[in-house]
Amino acid sequence: MSTAPNDYLLHLADNAVVLGQRDAEWCGHGPILEEDLALANVSLDLIGQARLLYQLAATRIGNGATEDTLAYFRDDTEFRNYTLVELPNHGALVGYAASDRDYATTIVRNFLYSALMVLVWDALQKSPDADLAAIAAKSLKEARYHLHHAADWVVKFGDGTEESHARAQAALDHLFPYTEEFWTPSAAEDAAIASGAATDVRTLRAAWDAIVADTLAEATLKRPDVRGYVPEGKHGRHSEHLSYLLGEMQGLARAHPGATW
Amino acid sequence: MYTQAMDIPDESGNPGGKKLSVVPPPQSEQEAAFEARIDADGRIEPQDWMPEAYRKTLVRQISQHAHSEIVGMLPEGNWISRAPSLKRKAILIAKVQDEGGHGLYLYSAAETLGTSRGDMIDGLHSGKAKYSSIFNYPTLNWADVGVIGWLVDGAAIMNQIPLCRCSYGPYARAMIRVCKEESFHQRQGYEALLVMMKGSEAQRRMVQDAVNRLWWKCLAMFGPPDADSPHSAQGMRWGIKRISNDELRQKFIDATVPQAKVLGVTLPDPDLKWNEERGHHDYGQIDWQEFWNTVEGNGPCNKERLATRVKAHKDGQWVRDAALAHAQKQRARADKEAA
Numbered sequence: 001m002s003t004a005p006n007d008y009l010l011h012l013a014d015n016a017v018v019l020g021q022r023d024a025e026w027c028g029h030g031p032i033l034e035e036d037l038a039l040a041n042v043s044l045d046l047i048g049q050a051r052l053l054y055q056l057a058a059t060r061i062g063n064g065a066t067e068d069t070l071a072y073f074r075d076d077t078e079f080r081n082y083t084l085v086e087l088p089n090h091g092a093l094v095g096y097a098a099s100d101r102d103y104a105t106t107i108v109r110n111f112l113y114s115a116l117m118v119l120v121w122d123a124l125q126k127s128p129d130a131d132l133a134a135i136a137a138k139s140l141k142e143a144r145y146h147l148h149h150a151a152d153w154v155v156k157f158g159d160g161t162e163e164s165h166a167r168a169q170a171a172l173d174h175l176f177p178y179t180e181e182f183w184t185p186s187a188a189e190d191a192a193i194a195s196g197a198a199t200d201v202r203t204l205r206a207a208w209d210a211i212v213a214d215t216l217a218e219a220t221l222k223r224p225d226v227r228g229y230v231p232e233g234k235h236g237r238h239s240e241h242l243s244y245l246l247g248e249m250q251g252l253a254r255a256h257p258g259a260t261w
Numbered sequence: 262m263y264t265q266a267m268d269i270p271d272e273s274g275n276p277g278g279k280k281l282s283v284v285p286p287p288q289s290e291q292e293a294a295f296e297a298r299i300d301a302d303g304r305i306e307p308q309d310w311m312p313e314a315y316r317k318t319l320v321r322q323i324s325q326h327a328h329s330e331i332v333g334m335l336p337e338g339n340w341i342s343r344a345p346s347l348k349r350k351a352i353l354i355a356k357v358q359d360e361g362g363h364g365l366y367l368y369s370a371a372e373t374l375g376t377s378r379g380d381m382i383d384g385l386h387s388g389k390a391k392y393s394s395i396f397n398y399p400t401l402n403w404a405d406v407g408v409i410g411w412l413v414d415g416a417a418i419m420n421q422i423p424l425c426r427c428s429y430g431p432y433a434r435a436m437i438r439v440c441k442e443e444s445f446h447q448r449q450g451y452e453a454l455l456v457m458m459k460g461s462e463a464q465r466r467m468v469q470d471a472v473n474r475l476w477w478k479c480l481a482m483f484g485p486p487d488a489d490s491p492h493s494a495q496g497m498r499w500g501i502k503r504i505s506n507d508e509l510r511q512k513f514i515d516a517t518v519p520q521a522k523v524l525g526v527t528l529p530d531p532d533l534k535w536n537e538e539r540g541h542h543d544y545g546q547i548d549w550q551e552f553w554n555t556v557e558g559n560g561p562c563n564k565e566r567l568a569t570r571v572k573a574h575k576d577g578q579w580v581r582d583a584a585l586a587h588a589q590k591q592r593a594r595a596d597k598e599a600a
Contacts, residue, residue, distance in 0.1 A: 017347070021342060024341050024342065024350075024354055025342065027334065027338045027341055027354060027357055027358070028334040028335050028338035028357065028361075028569070028573070029569070029572075029573045029576075030573065030577065031573070031576065031577025031578075031579075031580035031581060032577055032580065032581055033331070033361060033364060033365050033368075034365070035577075035580070036334075036358075036361050037358055037361050037362060037365070040354050040355075040357065040358040040361070041358065043354055044351060044354050044355055044358070047347060047350055047351050047354070048351060050347065051347050051348070051351070054347070067347055067348075068346045068347060071347055072345075072346075100576060101576070103577070103580050155587070156583050156584050156587040157583050159586075159587045159590060159591075160582065160583025160584065160585075160586040160587040160590075161579065161582050161583050161586045163579050163582070163583075164579055164580070164582070164583030164586075167579070248342050248343060249342060249343065251343060252343045252344075252345045252403055253345040253346065256345065256461065256463060256464065259345070259460050259461055259463075259464060260456060260459075260460055261345045261346040261348075261349050261403075261453070261456060261457070261460075
């Protein structure tokens with residue numbers, strides 16, 4: 001039986017935990033109570049996915065690894081998530097800049113990511129790696145909901161007011177270049193493809209383009225031209241933002257190594 | 262999570278802040294029917310006639326309750342990003358989300374009395390409406406999350422279970438669901454503390470520190486002593502309030518002492534001891550001056566809590582505007598197509 005390489009499981013898990021952490025920042029601060037609850041739901045799903053993937057990886061790694069040693073005791077350079085998911089919930093600013101959260105950034109990011117993940121999980125639910133396939137089948141249902149939620153708001157923003165349209169377009173312009181990272185396989189992804197456990201993500205590009213094009217057309221938003229730098233978060237080379245996010249997330253756990261919570 | 266409901270006068274349901282007078286003897290047929298239903302322990306429903314003072318009291322109480330759920334998301338939300346394990350992070354997000362859900366259906370219950378959610382939220386943001394004062398204290402270490410579950414939610418349950426029998430139907434029904442979820446939160450909080458108490462010395466210190474800071478605040482959550490409780494008599498008469506503040510407080514203390522013993526924490530009250538004659542625990546003096554200071558807006562976190570709610574609402578204005586504009590445009594497009 002072909003099994004996915006652990007680094008590939010960690011790539012999927014890191015994406016989920018880091019975006020779960022970002023989405024949870026809205027808890028108590030949402031633009032309307034219903035959205036506060038919705039974002040918390042998305043975050044919970046992502047953290048749930050991360051836990052299953054880390055647990056699977058931990059079992060295979062052995063040596064005392066647990067979901068928490070993998071989430072809390074690896075450094076930023078060991079994280080294999082897309083740069084897209086670690087960016088703050090606001091426009092382009094340096095790592096130590098302060099800014100208000102922007103809901104358009106959050107929604108557009110969730111849209112671009114979940115449009116990819118419905119395709120990735122759909123492919124992985126047929127993986128010969130049965131454990132991974134089971135996680136993918138569960139995650140697919142959640143990702144479909146996340147896509148539905150985010151696409152719905154992208155359309156509301158695009159079609160809504162002048163301000164919401166401008167904010168959504170600005171968020172797209174800011175975030176779209178980061179999606180280039182989706183289409184350049186990392187060593188872990190190459191190994192996963194070679195093992196037969198995963199699909200080559202490049203084969204999903206046309207389908208992703210179609211989902212994005214449909215929603216942007218309905219929202220009357222423009223897909224930005226993208227050229228130049230391709231982010232490399234999944235290779236362990238991140239933006240300035242991930243070490244802040246992990247510093248906050250891991251600090252308490254690391255202050256009490258070996259503790260049970 | 263909420264208590265001290267009907268005892269905190271504010272300006273939201275009772276403009277002018279005058280004390281509500283006790284209902285005069287029934288004069289009309291409508292009033293007589295209302296009184297008879299209350300006497301028979303029946304339910305009042307939204308379409309039923311009710312005295313204006315009853316309506317106002319309920320709007321004040323239910324909206325205070327809803328606001329408490331929403332403001333109450335903040336002290337625990339403070340630890341979501343730093344939860345020390347993924348399991349605890351997931352539990353905490355789900356819990357804070359539950360509190361938001363309670364807020365949502367309590368606002369809905371209050372709306373059946375003819376006040377919009379927008380108006381109630383304006384009341385909170387302008388400082389006219391109150392929320393439970395327990396949320397005006399900071400959460401300073403991870404154990405606060407567990408102690409809020411165990412003690413704050415525990416105190417809330419004591420107060421809320423009688424509300425499941427409240428005379429106003431929509432409130433009573435909302436409280437049944439709220440109580441189920443709060444009981445779950447309480448057990449989760451207690452379980453988290455049990456694990457910490459079995460852990461390292463540093464973890465046990467965190468738990469004790471959180472208990473020391475929150476114990477007295479939890480006792481104050483039941484509201485002022487019965488003698489000083491301005492709305493209680495009328496609330497009892499109307500079947501909105503069923504058990505007095507002091508009775509509930511005593512019940513909470515008696516239930517909590519053995520739980521603290523199992524946990525291995527000390528409750529910070531040298532006067533706390535079993536009184537054989539009364540069949541209850543005696544306890545020390547609550548600092549009511551500190552309580553009223555905080556209720557009046559001068560506690561450690563009042564300004565931060567309220568300003569944070571106001572900011573979220575203000576920052577979210579464009580999002581709500583966009584949703585509204587989109588809905589209007591869609592309707593206009595549909596009308597045009599139909600024409």
